[in-house]
Amino acid sequence: MLTEKISENNFIRTLGNFFSEIANVAKFIVRFFKEIFTAPFEFREIIKQSYLIGYRSLPLVAITGFIMGLVLTVQSRPTLAEFGAQSWLPAMVGVSIVREIGPVITALICAGKIGSGISAELASMKVTEQIDAMEASGANAFKYIVFTRIVSTALMVPLLVIFSDFIALLGSYAGVNIYDDINFRFFFSQVFQKLNFTDVIPAVIKTIFFGFAIGLIGTYKGYNSTSGTEGVAKAANSSVVISSLLVFIIDMIAVQVTSLLR
Amino acid sequence: MKEASAKKFETTDGHDEIVLEIEHLKKSFGSKEVLKDVTLKIRKGENLAVIGKSGSGKSVLIKCIIKLIEPDEGELIVLGKNILDIDNRELNETRQKIGFLFQSAALYDSMTVRENLEFPLRQLPSSKKKEITELVEEALKNVGLLEVIDKMPSELSGGMRKRVGLARTLILKPEIILYDEPTTGLDAITSKEISHLILDVQKKYSTSSIIITHDMECARITSNRIQVLYEGVFIAEGTFEELKQSKDERVCSFFE
Ligand SMILES: Nc1ncnc2c1ncn2[C@@H]1O[C@H](COP(=O)(O)OP(=O)(O)OP(=O)(O)O)[C@@H](O)[C@H]1O
Ligand SMILES: [Mg+2]
Numbered sequence: 001m002l003t004e005k006i007s008e009n010n011f012i013r014t015l016g017n018f019f020s021e022i023a024n025v026a027k028f029i030v031r032f033f034k035e036i037f038t039a040p041f042e043f044r045e046i047i048k049q050s051y052l053i054g055y056r057s058l059p060l061v062a063i064t065g066f067i068m069g070l071v072l073t074v075q076s077r078p079t080l081a082e083f084g085a086q087s088w089l090p091a092m093v094g095v096s097i098v099r100e101i102g103p104v105i106t107a108l109i110c111a112g113k114i115g116s117g118i119s120a121e122l123a124s125m126k127v128t129e130q131i132d133a134m135e136a137s138g139a140n141a142f143k144y145i146v147f148t149r150i151v152s153t154a155l156m157v158p159l160l161v162i163f164s165d166f167i168a169l170l171g172s173y174a175g176v177n178i179y180d181d182i183n184f185r186f187f188f189s190q191v192f193q194k195l196n197f198t199d200v201i202p203a204v205i206k207t208i209f210f211g212f213a214i215g216l217i218g219t220y221k222g223y224n225s226t227s228g229t230e231g232v233a234k235a236a237n238s239s240v241v242i243s244s245l246l247v248f249i250i251d252m253i254a255v256q257v258t259s260l261l262r
Numbered sequence: 263m264k265e266a267s268a269k270k271f272e273t274t275d276g277h278d279e280i281v282l283e284i285e286h287l288k289k290s291f292g293s294k295e296v297l298k299d300v301t302l303k304i305r306k307g308e309n310l311a312v313i314g315k316s317g318s319g320k321s322v323l324i325k326c327i328i329k330l331i332e333p334d335e336g337e338l339i340v341l342g343k344n345i346l347d348i349d350n351r352e353l354n355e356t357r358q359k360i361g362f363l364f365q366s367a368a369l370y371d372s373m374t375v376r377e378n379l380e381f382p383l384r385q386l387p388s389s390k391k392k393e394i395t396e397l398v399e400e401a402l403k404n405v406g407l408l409e410v411i412d413k414m415p416s417e418l419s420g421g422m423r424k425r426v427g428l429a430r431t432l433i434l435k436p437e438i439i440l441y442d443e444p445t446t447g448l449d450a451i452t453s454k455e456i457s458h459l460i461l462d463v464q465k466k467y468s469t470s471s472i473i474i475t476h477d478m479e480c481a482r483i484t485s486n487r488i489q490v491l492y493e494g495v496f497i498a499e500g501t502f503e504e505l506k507q508s509k510d511e512r513v514c515s516f517f518e
Contacts, residue, residue: 125371132330133368137382137434138358 028220035147045148053114054156064109065164069097069171093172094191099199102165104251107210110157111243115218118149119239122222123232146223150215157211158204206254210247217243279306281438281470287336289322296322298494307468311481313516314491320474321365324440328357361436365443367427369415375426376411382434401429421448432463439471445480457483478516
């Protein structure tokens with residue numbers, strides 16, 4: 001009886017916490033959109049953050065992209081070969097990379113690398129009173145720290161995905177060439193024959209949302225972390241978990257929306 | 263001795279304009295009452311030292327003044343503005359006129375010392391590159407650290423960070439300065455230099471300051487008046503000499 005009551009109370013409390021957290025995130029988003037329309041726009045900081053977020057992720061994204069393309073090709077080949085349809089391999093792999101696997105895998109990697117980095121950085125700025133110090137000097141710390149990072153991730157994640165898609169196609173070309181000897185030009189003409197704008201555009205649009213979600217959760221968790229070094233680790237950890245989950249949820253919604261629009 | 267008594271209540275331009283007024287300020291964290299009832303007035307050109315045990319709420323008090331911490335109750339008039347009532351834009355304008363030295367110095371880790379000092383200046387609309395460089399160099403010279411201008415904060419010692427923090431606080435030539443333990447962690451000689459720097463700033467720009475400190479030498483040099491904070495209320499007030507004569511045990515203990 002007693003334990004039942006306790007767990008029921010716990011459940012209600014958890015549910016309450018959950019909804020108040022959602023409300024806080026909503027407030028955070030509203031504040032972000034308000035900041036879009038007010039000066040200063042902190043272009044320099046946006047460019048600096050974009051460099052840090054984008055450029056520094058290139059090697060990781062490139063390696064994973066290449067492996068992703070290669071593995072996908074090698075794994076798909078036997079199935080297609082069974083139907084005698086090996087010649088379809090470039091087109092099939094191209095479509096699945098650009099439409100689905102490239103965006104999602106790259107976004108997950110960004111959630112791990114960029115999201116956790118932002119959270120840890122902001123949380124430690126909070127612990128060491130650097131955010132307070134910015135506010136104390138009359139600066140808009142939210143704008144300078146949070147706004148710029150969300151904008152930068154929303155811009156950089158799509159670019160990283162496009163880059164990763166391209167590298168993945170190279171990986172796929174390498175994979176095809178393990179068995180057959182096909183020409184580079186021919187491979188890419190095969191890929192682009194089956195790839196339409198209606199594949200590419202929705203895929204790019206959804207990556208903007210992926211980037212936004214990663215930046216949003218990363219900054220939210222960091223900016224609102226509880227003090228102490230423990231808070232830094234917690235912020236980084238939960239930011240990765242939540243933004244990875246969001247990537248899948250957004251992806252699912254995006255699939256529904258694009259199939260409706262078709 | 264002579265120096266101290268001459269200083270008594272003689273503010274630099276000798277008038278009675280109140281720049282900071284705190285009335286019945288209260289702040290609790292959860293069930294823990296940190297500030298119970300704090301009332302305080304500071305005149306233009308006056309230096310007030312606040313002493314008190316660790317955990318007595320000194321840092322919380324000065325953070326309330328610039329609304330880094332939102333008080334639960336009370337009135338707070340800073341430079342004629344009711345801090346608890348104004349919008350964000352006005353709050354930021356007021357904050358730019360107030361310098362705040364953090365206990366931990368709070369230097370921006372990702373920026374060089376130069377960029378740290380430039381940060382408060384970036385909000386001035388008209389500042390030119392050359393002027394900014396001059397201001398930064400002058401501020402660092404004042405704390406005797408011009409040579410670290412291109413270093414990162416992580417390359418500095420604790421005391422150096424504190425002094426860079428002080429330079430950053432002073433760079434906007436604020437009208438009110440809130441110092442949170444400006445000399446803690448410094449050697450005796452540097453402490454004395456910093457105390458004299460605080461005094462010089464007061465004399466030169468007729469600023470008003472609150473100086474939180476455990477360092478009685480610093481309190482003696484810098485302050486016109488001292489308040490003793492004990493468990494969230496002020497229990498004694500007076501000049502250094504007056505408090506030194508106090509019979510109250512809680513006050514005497516600071517002078518031993
Ligand atoms: N953000 C906060 N949340 C909860 N409690 C806090 C917070 N800030 C301060 N406190 C509590 O308020 C009390 C006073 O803290 P404060 O930092 O003002 O002490 P202090 O007088 O500055 O001490 P010290 O000389 O050690 O710096 C402490 O007991 C502290 O635990
Ligand atoms: Mg303190």
